[in-house]
Amino acid sequence: MSDKLNDTVEEPLTTFKEKCKNCFKGPNLIKTIVVAVCFSLVIYQISACVRKLIEKPITTYTHFDFNKTIAYPSITVCREPPYKYDKMLEHGLFAHPRITSTWETYNFSYPLDQLWNEITYNSSEIFAQYGLNELMENVEVKTFIGFLYGRCYTLSPKILHTRATKDSGYSITLQHSAADIASTIGTSPPGYHVYIHYTKEPFTEVPVYNGGLVDYLHCKVGETIDVKLLVNQYVMISNTDDPCINDDGYSANNCATRYVWNRVGEIVGCSGPWMLNSLLPYCSNSTMMRKLIVNYISVCPRFCRSYMYNGFVNDRHTFAWNTATRQWTARIGDATMQTQGFLLGLSVIGIMSIMGKFWSTFIKPGSKSSNNTNTDLKTALDEKTFHNNEDACKEKDVKSIFKLNYR
Incomplete structure (x- = not known):
């Protein structure tokens, strides 16, 4: 009886050890490694x-703020070309003011501020119409006088909006002259430079x-x-090494601009009409004007809170000016993208059909043959196991009969 009890106790332990050994044999080794990883x-x-x-980490964190109102950005529009070519010729200027050689023929007895008022464009010459949520009263327009872009105009919202749809937001229509299309003195193609900023x-x-x-x-x-806006807010933590x-009431842009104006004024000893509120007199000759046209940048403290607006062009249509009919005509080129999309769809469908044929021709028959081989092997192993079990049973019967007769 004790021998039978020992056999029943050792059988589960032996089975567990065999299963553990089988985990590291053949293809089971890869499965074991994957499960362990x-x-x-x-x-x-x-x-x-x-x-x-x-x-809890305190360096960075992410959270969502659901505001009830939306703050639209400011939009600055600068014309290209920025200066009136006919007015510049009247004063002896034949190219963009950044070309220093053009100032050699200018009569500096004429005030530079009056020159800038004459050769730049006013708002009525730039805007055909504008508005925020279909109303002009919701927009504040400010003038910016520069050197590279002449006179620019910044549109800022007066109200906070409560919904963001395609029908809401800014709507701006700009105008140009036919003379700028025929001949231009600008450094870029005729049009407008549009800046979206905080x-x-x-x-x-x-x-x-x-x-x-x-x-x-x-x-x-x-x-x-047609532009869609995406706004991201970045908040910087001020410290002694990198303050903000x-x-x-602070503006890093104004700080940098004032610093550049002061530096240029100290070096040259004169100013230009775009350097507002400068105590220095205007430049009186071409040599001083050449020195004034220098780009310089310095380090200014950054604003702790800033907004970045990303514009995504949803739709764009190109029109060509027909000199015969004196009308704008649309260019027929939108069908090209549709054709490319159609061809791309056909190519994807073709690739999928090729993969399906490859599977049915090579992989599927191979899997069937392997399954049949495994089935035959399993049947043979089962028969061998069955015969071994019969032999084992016979040996056990002989032993038990021998013990019984011995007693």
Whole structure:
């Protein structure tokens, strides 16, 4: 009886050991390794989550703020070409003012501020209409006088909006002259430079720290652009090594611009009409004007809170000016994208059909043959096991009979 009890106790232990050995034999080894790696990764992730719950991180965090109102950005529009060519010829200027050689023929007895008023464009010559949520009263227009882009205009919202739809937002229509299309003195094709930026940071020609937070679009003559906005807010923590300012009245753009003006004034000893509120007199000769046209940038403190607006062009149509009919005509080129999309769809369908044929021709028959082979092998093993079990049973019967007779 004791021998039978020992046999029944040792059988489960032997079966468990055999199963463990089988986990490291043949293809089971790969399965065991994969399961072990996955189990280790799960344990690591759980331990990392527990550590974060115990020791909460304070460096960075992500959260969502659902505001009831929407603050639209400011939009600065600069004309290209920025100066009136006919007015410039009257004063002896034959090219863009940034070309220093053009100032050699200018009569500096004529005041530079009056020159800038004559050769730049006013708002009525740029805007055909504009508005925010279909109303002009919701927009504040400010003038910016620069050197590279002449006189620019910044449109800022007066109200906070409560919904964001395609029918809401800015709607701006700009106008151009036919003479600019025929002959231009600008450095870019005729059109408008459009800058989308934070309302607290006015537009400037001087590159500053957060100049990358200004999105730029170039609207050519005869184009209609539909833009979708995406806004991201970045909050910086001020410290002694890298300070920032959280004052609503501060502007890094104005700081950098003023610094450049002061530096240029100290070097040259004169100023230009775009350098507002400067105590220095205007330049009186071409040599001083040449020195004044220098780009310089310096370090200014950054604003702690900034907004970055990204514009996505949803729709764009190109129109061509027909000199015979004196009308704008649309260019037929939209069918090209539709044809490309159709061909792309056909190519994807073709690839899928090729993969299906490859599976049915090569992989599926191979899987069937392997299954049949495994079935035959399994049947043979079962028969062999059955015969071994019969022999074992016979040996056990002989032993038991022998013991019984012995007693």
